[in-house]
Amino acid sequence: MIKTLVASIALCAATAAFAQAPAEGTVATWAAKPAHAWGAPTHMMLLDATRAGRRIVAVGEHGIVLLSDDEGKTYRQARSVPVSATLSAVTFTDDKHGWVVGQWGVILATNDGGETWQKQRMDTAVDQPLFSVHFMNDHDGIAVGLWSLMLQTHDGGKTWAKVTLPKPPGGGKADRNLYHVFADQKAALYISAEQGTVLKSTDGGVNWDYLATGGKGSLWSGVATPDGRIVVGGLLGSLFQSSDGGATWSPLKAETKSSITNLVAAGKGLLAVGLDGLVMQQRADGAPFDVAQRPDRAALTAAVIDAGGKPILFSNDGVLTGL
Template identity: 90%
Template sequence: MIKTFVTSIALCIATAAFAQAPSEGTVATWAAKPAHTWSAQTHMMLLDATRAGKRIVAVGEHGIVLLSDDDGKTYRQARTVPVSATLSAVTFTDDRHGWIVGQWGVILATNDGGETWSKQRMDTAVDQPLFSVLFTNDHDGIAVGLWSLMLQTHDGGKTWARTTLPKPPGGGKADRNLYHVFADRQGALYVSAEQGAVLKSTDGGVNWDYLATGGKGSLWSGVAMPDGRIVVGGLLGSLFQSSDGGATWRPLKAETKSSVTSLATAGKGLIAVGLDGLVVKQREDGAPLEVAQRPDRAALTAALIDATGRPILFSNEGVLAGL
C-alpha cells in the first residue's frame, strides 16, 4: 500500500544491495532475477499484506512474499517468485487467485494461493512503480502508480492496457501519483492520490472524476467501511471520511502529525497505521479515535486483524507483534 516514503527507502536499499553485489549488469537486471530465499524472512521490509482465504500473504523488498497458515504465528517464503524487485501491494479475489505489483511496473499473478508466482508485466525501460492493485473478480483488475500510471485488464492480467485520465480540476497535466485503489460495496472504484484528491469511477474504471476532500497533502490509503463510509488518510496524520460516496467529506481529527500509511476494517470499526509507530482505532462511526504509538516508533505499513481481534502489524522491520 502506499507508502511512498517507505517505498523510496526500499528502492534505495535495492540499489545499494546491487552496488555491493558481485554480479554484472544494471539495477533493472538484478531486479528481474528470481527472488532469493532469506534466512531472516520475517525481518525483511514489508509493504503490504492481505488474506487469501484464511492464509496471510505479505510482500516487500527484494521480491519477498511471505505466507502464514496459522493466523500470523509463523511465516515461510513463497516457493517461486520470478523477480527481486520491491513489491508494494498484493490483492486476492479468493483463496487461490492473487496479484502483486511493485517496482519497474511489475505485475505478478498466482493461482495456487501464493505458493508460486508468474510474471505478467515488467517494464525495465523506465522505473515507474505501481503502488496498488485491485481485482473485483478473476478477470477485471486495475493497478495504479507513479505519475498517474493506471493499467487495466479484463482477462485476468494476460493483457494490460493504459488508461488515460482526465486533467484534474484547475488545469494541468494528469500526472498526480496514484497511491491506493479500492472499491465500495456498490462496485464504485476509488483511488487515493496526491494533493488531497480522490478519484472515483462508477462504470468499472472507464470514466473517472476527481473528488476534493478538503485536504492538501498526499492520501496514501483508503478503505470502504461496512457501514458505507469511505475513509482516506495520509500525510501528517490526515484522515477524511465521506458518508455520501465522496460527494462531501469531513476530517477525522487524530491529533497526530505522524503520516497514515494504511487503513483497514476491524469488524465494524477502523484501524489506521503509519509512521512513527502510529496506530489509530475507531470502534464504530461516531466513536472517538483512539491514538497510540509503539515505543519502537517503527514505520508501520499494513495491518490485518487476527482471529482474536488483535492487529497483526507489518513494517519496515518486518512482522511485528500487535500493539
C-alpha cells in the same frame, strides 16, 4: 537508501528516484532475477499484506512474499517468485487467485494461494512503479502508480492496457501519483492520490472523476467500511471521511502528526497504522480514535486483523509482535 526512502514515505515516489541513479541498468537487471531464499524473511521490509482465504500473504523488498497459515504465528517464504523487485501491494479475489505489483511496473499473479507466482508484466526501461492493485473479480483488475500510471485488464492479467486519465480540475497534466485503489460495497472504485485528491469511477474504471477532500497532502491509503463510509488518510495524520460516496468530505480528528500508511476496516470500526509506530483504532462511526505509538517507533506499513479481532502489524523491519 531505497529501504529508508520507501518506508519513510510509504509507497510514494522513492523507487522512481532510485531508478535514476547511475547504476540504473545494473539495478534493473538484478530486479528481474528470481527472488532469493532469505534466512530471516520475517525481518525484511514488508509493504503490504492481505488475506487469501484464511492465509495471510505479505509482500516487500527483494521480491519477498511471506505466507502464514496459523494467524501470523509463523511465516514461510513463497516457493517461487520470478523477480527481486520491491513488491508494494497485494490483493486476492479468493483463497487461490492473487496479484502483486511493485517496482519497474511489475505485476505477478498466482493461482495457488501465493505458493508460486508468474510474471505478467515488467518494464525495466523505466522504473515507473505500481503502488496498488485491485481486482473486481478473476478477470477485471486495475493497477495504479507513479505519475498517474494506470493499467487495466479484462482477462485476468494476460494483457494489461494503459489508461489515460482526464486532466484534473483547474488544468495541468494528469500526472499525480496514485497510491491506493479500492472499491465500496456498490462496486464503485476509488483511488487515494496526491494533493488531497480522490479519484472515483462508477463504471468499472472506464471514466474517472476527481474528488477534492479539502486536504492538500498526499493520501496514501483508503478503505470502504461495511457501514458505507469512505475513509482516506495520509501525510501528517490527515484523515478524511465521506458518507455519501465522495460527494462531500469531512476531516476526522486523528490527534496525530504521524503519517498514515494503511487503513483497514475492523468490525464496525477502523484501524489505521503509520510512521513513528502509529496505531489508531476507532470502535464505530463517530467514536473517538484510540491513538497509541509503539515504543520502537517502527515505520508501520500494513495491518491484517486476526481471527480474534487483533491487528497483525507489518513494517520496514518486517513482521512485528504486539501493539
